[in-house]
Every structure is written in structure tokens, then in C-alpha cells.
Amino acid sequence: MVFAHGYGCDQNMWRFITPAFEEDYKVVVFDYVGAGKSDARAYRKDKYGQLQGYAADILEICHALNLKDVVLVGHSVSAMIGVLAVIAEPGLFQRLVMVSPSPCYISQGDYVGGFSERDIDGMLQSLESNYLGWTSVAAPVIMGNPDRPELGEELASSFCRADPEIARQFARVTFLSDNRADLPRVRTRTLILQCTHDAIAPPAVGQYVHQAVAGSELALLRASGHCPHMSEPEQTIAAIKGFLGQGASGE
Amino acid sequence: MENKEHITRLARQGLLEERIEDLYDQAPCGYFSTLPDGTFIKTNGTFLKWLGYDASQLLFVRRLQDLLPVGDSIFYETHYHPLLLMQGFISEVNLSLRHQAGKTIPVLVNTRLVKDADGRPALLRTTVFDITDRKKYELELLRARKKAEEGARVKAEFLATVSHEIRTPINAIVGIAHLLRDTGLSPRQAELLSVLEVSTETLLRLVNNILDFSKIEAGRVSLQEESTNIRNLVGSVLHGFGAKAAEKGLSIRLKIDERVPEQVYVDSLKLVQVLNNLLSNAVKFTEQGHVAVRVALQEQTPGTVPVVFEVADTGIGIAPDKRGLIFEEFAQASAGIDRAYGGTGLGLAISQRLLGMYGSELKVESEPGTGSSFSFTLSLKISEEAPRAARQAGRAGAARGVRLLLVEDNKINVYVLSQYLANWGVAFDVAGNGQEGVEKAGREAYDLILMDLQMPVMDGYEAARRIRNMREGKRSKVPIIALTASAQPDYEGKLTASGINGVLAKPFNPEELYRLIASYGPVPALPIAGQAAAPHPQRPDAPFDLSTFDDLMADDPEGMRDLISVTVKALRQACAELTKALRERNRQLFTRWVQHTETSLELLQAKQLYATLEQAMALLSTVPVDPEQLELAEHLIGTQFRVILQGLAERLKPGE
Numbered sequence: 001m002v003f004a005h006g007y008g009c010d011q012n013m014w015r016f017i018t019p020a021f022e023e024d025y026k027v028v029v030f031d032y033v034g035a036g037k038s039d040a041r042a043y044r045k046d047k048y049g050q051l052q053g054y055a056a057d058i059l060e061i062c063h064a065l066n067l068k069d070v071v072l073v074g075h076s077v078s079a080m081i082g083v084l085a086v087i088a089e090p091g092l093f094q095r096l097v098m099v100s101p102s103p104c105y106i107s108q109g110d111y112v113g114g115f116s117e118r119d120i121d122g123m124l125q126s127l128e129s130n131y132l133g134w135t136s137v138a139a140p141v142i143m144g145n146p147d148r149p150e151l152g153e154e155l156a157s158s159f160c161r162a163d164p165e166i167a168r169q170f171a172r173v174t175f176l177s178d179n180r181a182d183l184p185r186v187r188t189r190t191l192i193l194q195c196t197h198d199a200i201a202p203p204a205v206g207q208y209v210h211q212a213v214a215g216s217e218l219a220l221l222r223a224s225g226h227c228p229h230m231s232e233p234e235q236t237i238a239a240i241k242g243f244l245g246q247g248a249s250g251e
Numbered sequence: 252m253e254n255k256e257h258i259t260r261l262a263r264q265g266l267l268e269e270r271i272e273d274l275y276d277q278a279p280c281g282y283f284s285t286l287p288d289g290t291f292i293k294t295n296g297t298f299l300k301w302l303g304y305d306a307s308q309l310l311f312v313r314r315l316q317d318l319l320p321v322g323d324s325i326f327y328e329t330h331y332h333p334l335l336l337m338q339g340f341i342s343e344v345n346l347s348l349r350h351q352a353g354k355t356i357p358v359l360v361n362t363r364l365v366k367d368a369d370g371r372p373a374l375l376r377t378t379v380f381d382i383t384d385r386k387k388y389e390l391e392l393l394r395a396r397k398k399a400e401e402g403a404r405v406k407a408e409f410l411a412t413v414s415h416e417i418r419t420p421i422n423a424i425v426g427i428a429h430l431l432r433d434t435g436l437s438p439r440q441a442e443l444l445s446v447l448e449v450s451t452e453t454l455l456r457l458v459n460n461i462l463d464f465s466k467i468e469a470g471r472v473s474l475q476e477e478s479t480n481i482r483n484l485v486g487s488v489l490h491g492f493g494a495k496a497a498e499k500g501l502s503i504r505l506k507i508d509e510r511v512p513e514q515v516y517v518d519s520l521k522l523v524q525v526l527n528n529l530l531s532n533a534v535k536f537t538e539q540g541h542v543a544v545r546v547a548l549q550e551q552t553p554g555t556v557p558v559v560f561e562v563a564d565t566g567i568g569i570a571p572d573k574r575g576l577i578f579e580e581f582a583q584a585s586a587g588i589d590r591a592y593g594g595t596g597l598g599l600a601i602s603q604r605l606l607g608m609y610g611s612e613l614k615v616e617s618e619p620g621t622g623s624s625f626s627f628t629l630s631l632k633i634s635e636e637a638p639r640a641a642r643q644a645g646r647a648g649a650a651r652g653v654r655l656l657l658v659e660d661n662k663i664n665v666y667v668l669s670q671y672l673a674n675w676g677v678a679f680d681v682a683g684n685g686q687e688g689v690e691k692a693g694r695e696a697y698d699l700i701l702m703d704l705q706m707p708v709m710d711g712y713e714a715a716r717r718i719r720n721m722r723e724g725k726r727s728k729v730p731i732i733a734l735t736a737s738a739q740p741d742y743e744g745k746l747t748a749s750g751i752n753g754v755l756a757k758p759f760n761p762e763e764l765y766r767l768i769a770s771y772g773p774v775p776a777l778p779i780a781g782q783a784a785a786p787h788p789q790r791p792d793a794p795f796d797l798s799t800f801d802d803l804m805a806d807d808p809e810g811m812r813d814l815i816s817v818t819v820k821a822l823r824q825a826c827a828e829l830t831k832a833l834r835e836r837n838r839q840l841f842t843r844w845v846q847h848t849e850t851s852l853e854l855l856q857a858k859q860l861y862a863t864l865e866q867a868m869a870l871l872s873t874v875p876v877d878p879e880q881l882e883l884a885e886h887l888i889g890t891q892f893r894v895i896l897q898g899l900a901e902r903l904k905p906g907e
Contacts (some may be wrong), residue, residue, distance in 0.1 A: 006329065007329055008326075008329030008330045008333070009329070009330075009333055012337060013333055013337065034411070075327070115321065119321040120321075122320065122321055122322050123321050123322035123325050124322070175325075197288065197330075199316060199324055199325075199328060200325060200328050200329070222745075224287075224288035224289070225288065225332055226328040226329065227327060227328070227332065227333050227336070229373075230332075230333050230336040230337065231287065231332075231336060
């Protein structure tokens with residue numbers, strides 16, 4: 001199982017989920033270039049100027065580790081990166097799990113993405129200024145965490161360590177991409193996890209993805225926000241296990 | 252006692268508790284609590300007042316996300332909330348909150364996650380600071396920083412560009428001074444010329460140092476290690492100082508530890524630069540006695556050898572309190588040094604930085620009046636490669652008899668170089684492009700190839716690669732030195748990849764060229780005072796405008812006529828090609844021809860034409876290209892070329 005984190009996060013965000021699968025699967029988590037502890041020098045503007053560049057990295061990881069029958073779990077933008085990856089090499093992947101996906105954030109014609117073009121422009125601008133505050137102010141958060149000592153200093157500092165320049169580019173690519181045309185090309189068995197209240201990927205978008213990906217399943221999670229794997233890990237685990245288990249019995 | 256009673260009374264009346272409530276309600280910061288999904292369940296008065304809401308408008312009906320502008324709400328979902336869930340708290344996050352009336356207020360928030368008895372997230376407690384003023388300062392600071400950084404960058408770039416630009420005319424002055432030397436000077440004129448020569452060479456060294464320094468500072472210098480015979484290298488550096496030392500009556504001693512391996516991987520250019528600097532200081536600051544160079548081996552570890560290089564002299568020494576200062580840029584041990592000994596004060600700073608790239612540093616021991624000793628240690632990898640033919644600084648010798656192949660398409664450069672080479676007794680062939688170069692290198696056995704990098708048909712990189720791949724073993728190993736005009740940051744890697752051993756910057760210093768060629772000479776000559784220096788060349792690579800041109804004509808009409816003829820031919824072709832490239836809007840071709848013509852224009856000091864060409868180059872990179880502008884550029888270029896060509900043709904007329 002390969003877990004791909006979304007924009008603004010790194011592999012740490014899967015911590016509540018991965019232990020549940022470690023017994024039955026080889027679990028692979030990674031940081032995209034520019035996030036977490038990745039080597040930001042590997043960043044190339046041309047390659048990562050589109051989501052394909054990130055999809056190529058997922059394929060490279062799978063080949064480098066010699067993975068087969070991969071279950072790819074992608075959160076947010078990684079759901080679309082996952083779509084590109086399974087289209088490129090369908091034989092490599094057994095399943096695709098999309099957590100809070102959106103193929104296009106901007107509403108166009110009949111399609112309701114949840115945001116207007118102006119919203120996204122404003123968001124990118126706001127991120128530019130916010131990122132400054134975020135990285136400069138939040139990076140020195142080096143406090144103990146009495147509740148969960150294992151998530152202490154190391155996590156706080158690594159989570160915030162996104163390279164601001166790359167993060168900006170990633171934000172652009174993420175929020176300005178339109179992958180609606182790619183959805184019907186997915187042949188891999190797919191599960192969509194949709195939160196009941198998600199400002200970034202509203203339920204209507206989840207419905208859209210469900211209808212566009214042939215044979216896909218849609219699981220609605222009673223959760224608020226964009227990260228059910230963090231706010232509602234049990235529900236998320238149960239939904240994924242259900243999807244995987246059901247597949248095994250069906251085959 | 253009274254206080255206690257007072258407090259007790261207040262407590263009985265319930266006023267103490269009320270005060271704690273008041274503290275919460277009227278604190279100078281905002282407080283609120285929400286459910287994990289962001290719904291407000293409690294808030295203080297300050298927060299409500301800041302945002303212009305009644306409690307009833309927020310509590311249980313609105314979520315924190317509802318008060319955020321779109322950008323911040325995405326930030327909330329992708330950054331704030333996940334991190335909060337992961338680590339249980341979040342500190343000092345910048346957000347903007349929407350006031351009821353619509354305006355936004357920049358705030359700083361700290362949030363703690365409170366869990367219920369089962370360990371599930373129950374509520375989020377947040378403290379809010381209004382940072383409207385702070386935000387303004389931040390923006391101002393940011394603006395100031397951007398401005399400062401931009402300023403520093405522009406300054407560094409300016410320094411590098413200016414040094415590079417200054418180098419060319421200085422070279423011309425050096426060349427012309429050399430030329431003047433052979434025009435039958437009176438003793439007085441010869442004396443004045445000596446002053447001129449010393450000054451220009453000092454100036455050239457200063458500019459080269461500044462250029463080196465600014466390149467290192469800008470991070471544009473990297474280590475290029477290659478298998479090198481270190482004994483030969485040190486020997487040849489020393490050899491270069493033989494004449495100067497002999498002149499001052501100093502002896503130079505060299506002691507190389509027998510255990511130092513023959514071949515090691517080292518960046519020979521940089522090592523030579525450091526040793527040159529230390530030796531030139533040692534010779535400069537020593538009036539009597541000796542300069543001793545020692546190369547010793549420290550404890551050897553498998554694969555690498557720590558080699559200690561030491562240059563010691565019996566000179567004036569350095570006072571203890573000045574020993575740190577000498578490594579700083581533009582600093583010398585005393586202000587008087589500048590007057591008495593000259594120098595830029597950059598040499599040691601550059602050496603220190605070059606050694607820094609090796610993780611090494613220059614150490615100094617000194618006794619004022621007795622002498623100084625500079626040393627550094629390099630950890631070098633032993634090379635298993637068989638010793639190759641002598642490299643750049645390999646063997647000391649004379650240039651006479653060296654078999655050299657010059658691969659260069661620019662006729663002016665060929666002309667100027669030929670004059671020098673013929674003068675020095677170098678046996679040379681000329682190839683007009685890379686392909687010809689490869690053919691000639693396959694037929695003849697040369698001691699050295701001088702290779703231009705940008706040429707038609709086949710460039711220097713490709714030619715070097717092909718020579719390296721030749722089947723004939725000996726000929727494929729011939730040392731290749733690249734001739735390059737511009738110090739592009741990425742060319743070093745390309746040089747190594749194509750098997751080029753070293754670089755000679757154009758326009759070159761004749762002495763440097765002589766020393767380079769001599770180091771490949773067949774017979775290592777013993778240093779004899781007064782004879783080791785390069786002979787004065789007949790022909791400088793001098794740029795001349797039409798006024799200096801007249802003076803030169805008077806001295807050597809034949810040579811100058813030749814030069815003009817080649818120049819005219821070259822300019823005619825350049826004019827045709829540039830016009831063609833312009834019409835085809837082929838920026839690449841145009842740029843190549845501009846670079847190709849650069850030397851000629853420099854020689855003629857055709858600044859106006861050069862500026863026009865640069866403007867046209869810029870024009871070609873705009874999208875879409877303005878056809879009117881293009882036409883104008885074509886016209887200007889044509890006219891200016893014509894003017895220069897006519898001026899040159901005038902000089903070719905018999906009887907003029």
C-alpha cells in the first residue's frame with residue numbers, strides 16, 4: 001500500500017491510519033519533493049509544473065521498491081496524482097483509494113467545484129503572505145507534546161519544513177489543475193472517501209468523481225473538514241478495509 | 252490582616268469570581284472555544300468587540316472557518332487543522348478574520364486541543380491577538396529585506412560584470428606596451444614604459460582577483476579534480492618564481508616527501524592559484540635569505556593522503572595581532588604595505604576561500620623580522636591512473652619546439668595568436684573548426700591543443716570528446732586547453748565531461764600563454780635569472796580604434812595591413828550573417844555571430860555597433876517581435892558596419 005499525502009502536509013499525516021494496515025500489507029509512505037524531509041534540490045520547475053511530474057515520482061517509487069498489485073491511497077491532490085499514475089501504468093495498481101478528491105476546484109458551467117477563479121487567485125495571494133507567517137513563525141515550535149510524546153519536536157518541525165517556494169508552486173498546480181477529463185480513463189477499481197462537510201472538496205464534487213470513474217464506490221464519512229484520515233481515522237480505516245476485503249472475497 | 256478580611260468579604264459577595272470572569276471577558280486578547288468542527292461554543296467580549304458580532308450571532312451557529320476569507324479557509328483545512336490534530340496544539344498561526352462589516356483583521360492564534368475522558372478530541376481552545384500593527388511592520392521589513400537583497404545581488408553582478416569588462420581593455424594596454432618596447436625607445440621612454448607596464452600588470456591582477464573573488468562569493472566556483480602529478484605541479488609553480496627570486500638574490504628551496512604519491516586527484520588550477528599566491532607573497536616580502544617550499548605527508552588513511560603544503564620565507568614577518576586580518580578581503584597587515592609592496596589584499600582571502608572548498612584552511616606562523624610560514628593540508632585521493640602526458644602545469648620548459656595545434660575559427664584570434672607562436676618558436680598548425688581539429692589531431696602528434704569552444708561545424712566540446720575517443724592511444728591523450736571568452740557558470744562541468752584539461756581565458760595574457768605552452772615544452776630548462784620570463788611578443792591582442800590604429804600603422808605597416816584585411820573579411824561575413832539571422836528572426840544564430848564578432852569589435856572599439864547588436868539581441872527575445880523595430884535594427888546594423896568597413900578600407904589604399 002502506497003500512501004500519498006496531500007498539499008500542505010507530509011507523510012506524517014498518515015500516522016493514524018497506517019498501523020491498521022501494517023500487518024497485511026507492505027506500507028510505503030513518502031514525502032513529495034519540497035515537503036517534509038525531502039531533498040528540495042531535486043525540485044525541477046518544468047517537471048513539477050504539472051501533476052504528471054508528481055505522478056511520475058509515484059511510479060518511480062513503485063518500481064524502485066519493486067512493488068506489485070499496489071493499493072494507492074491518495075489524499076486531496078494526491079487522489080488526482082493517483083488517477084494519473086493508474087492511467088499511466090494500470091498493470092501496476094490493484095486499487096485506488098481517493099480521500100477527499102477534487103478533479104477541479106473552480107466551478108465551470110454546470111460543474112460545481114466549490115470555488116470561483118477569483119477565490120483561487122485570492123487564495124494563492126493569501127497563501128503567499130500566509131506562508132511567510134507560517135514558516136517563519138511556526139517553524140520554531142519546538143515544544144514537548146505531553147499527550148503524544150512521539151509526535152513531539154521532530155514532527156512539529158518537520159511538518160512545517162515545506163520549502164515555501166515549492167509549496168507555492170505546488171499550490172498553483174494543485175488548485176489550478178483540471179483533471180476531469182482523466183477520470184473516465186481510470187480502469188483501476190476505485191474507492192472515493194467523501195466527508196459530509198468539506199469546504200475544499202464538497203459532497204457534490206465527490207458525487208461527480210463517483211459518476212465519472214466507472215465502477216467506483218463512494219463512501220460518505222460522517223466527518224467535518226478535509227482530512228478524515230486525521231479527524232476520523234476509525235471511520236476511514238473501516239471504509240478502506242471494507243473496500244479491500246470485499247474485493248478479495250469477490251475475486 | 253485587613254487585606255485578608257477585605258478579600259474574605261469580597262469572596263463572600265461573590266465578587267472575586269466575577270472578577271475572574273471579567274478577566275476572561277475583558278482581556279486584551281480574544282478567547283474562544285469551538286467544537287472540533289470549528290463551531291463556536293464560547294467567546295469573550297474582546298473577541299466579539301473586535302469582530303463586531305453579538306454572542307448570539309456566533310455561538311452554536313457559526314464556525315471559525317465561516318469567518319475566514321477563502322485563502323485562509325484553505326490554509327485552515329490543509330495546514331492548521333491537520334497539524335492541530337496531529338500534535339494537539341498549534342502556536343502563532345497567522346490568519347485573517349472577517350469583521351461583521353466586511354473588513355478583515357490580521358490575527359495571530361494559538362490553539363489547544365482538549366480531549367474528553369476517552370481521549371477523543373472534545374474542543375479547541377484558542378487565544379487570538381490582533382496583529383494589525385505588527386503586520387504593517389512585517390510588510391515594511393519584508394519590503395526592506397527584498398530591497399536590500401536585490402541591492403546586494405545587483406552589486407555583486409555589477410562587480411563581476413565590470414571586472415570582466417575592464418579586463419579586455421587592460422589587456423590591450425598590456426599588449427600595446429609590449430609592442431612599444433620594440434619600437435626603438437630612448438632610455439627615458441623605456442623607463443616610462445617600465446612604469447606603465449608594472450602599473451597595468453598590477454591593475455590586471457587586481458581586476459582578475461576581484462573577478463575571482465566575486466565568482467567565489469557568488470558560489471560560481473566548484474572543484475574540478477583530475478589525476479595530477481603533484482611533484483611536477485609544485486615544481487613548475489616554483490619554476491615560475493625562479494627569475495624573480497634570482498633578481499632579488501633569494502634562493503628557493505623545495506623539499507618533497509618521498510612518500511607523496513606520484514598521481515593524486517586534485518583541482519590543479521586552484522592548487523596552483525593558492526601556491527602562486529603564497530610564493531609571490533613570500534618572494535615579495537623577503538629581502539634576503541630564502542623561500543622554502545615543503546610538501547609533506549601526514550598519516551595516511553586508505554585511499555586518501557593528507558598532504559601538507561608549506562611555504563616559508565625569511566622575510567619581514569607578520570605581527571601577532573595582524574595574523575587574522577591578512578585573510579580578510581582588501582586587508583593588509585599595515586597600510587604602509589600597500590605603498591611599499593603593492594598588491595590588492597585579495598590574494599590570501601581568495602586562497603583561504605579556495606581552500607575552504609577543500610575543507611581546509613590556511614594557517615600562518617610568523618615572527619616579525621624573522622619570517623613567515625604559511626601551510627595548509629589537503630586530503631587527496633590517490634589516483635591509479637598512469638601518469639599522463641604533462642598537463643597544464645606539468646613540466647617546466649621552454650615554448651620553443653612545442654608542437655601545438657590551434658583550433659580556432661575567429662580569424663582575428665588566429666592572426667594574433669600566430670604572431671605570438673611564431674615569435675616564440677612554437678611549431679603550430681591551425682584548424683578552422685572542431686572537425687578539422689579532430690582530423691589534424693589524428694594525423695599529427697601534438698604536445699598541446701588550444702581549442703576554441705564555440706565554432707561552426709563542430710564546437711570545441713565535441714571536438715575534444717572525439718579526440719579523447721580516438722583509437723590511437725597516445726594521440727587521444729594529448730592535453731587540450733580551452734580558449735574561452737566568457738565565464739559562464741555551467742561550462743566547467745561541460746569541460747570536464749568532454750575531457751578538456753584546462754582553460755585559458757580570452758583575451759589572454761601573453762606571459763600566461765607563454766608559461767602554459769612552455770610547461771609542455773620538451774626540455775625542462777633550468778631557471779636562469781632574467782631568462783625565464785616570456786619574451787616580449789611582437790603582436791598584442793590589442794583592440795584599437797581608428798586613432799590608435801594610425802600610430803600602429805607607422806611601426807609595422809605590413810603586419811597591420813594583414814590585420815586589417817582579415818578584419819575586413821571577418822566583418823563583411825559577420826554583417827551578412829547577422830542580417831540574415833535578423834531577417835529569419837533566428838536569435839540563436841544571431842547571438843552566435845555577435846559572440847563571434849565580439850573580438851573584432853572590441854579591437855575596433857566599435858561600441859556603438861556593439862550596443863546596437865545587443866539591442867537587436869534583446870529585440871529578438873521579445874514575443875512577438877516588432878517588425879518595425881526589426882527593420883530599424885537591420886538598417887542600423889548595416890549602416891554601422893558599412894561605416895567601419897569604409898574606414899578600414901581607407902587605410903588599405905596604397906599610399907595612405
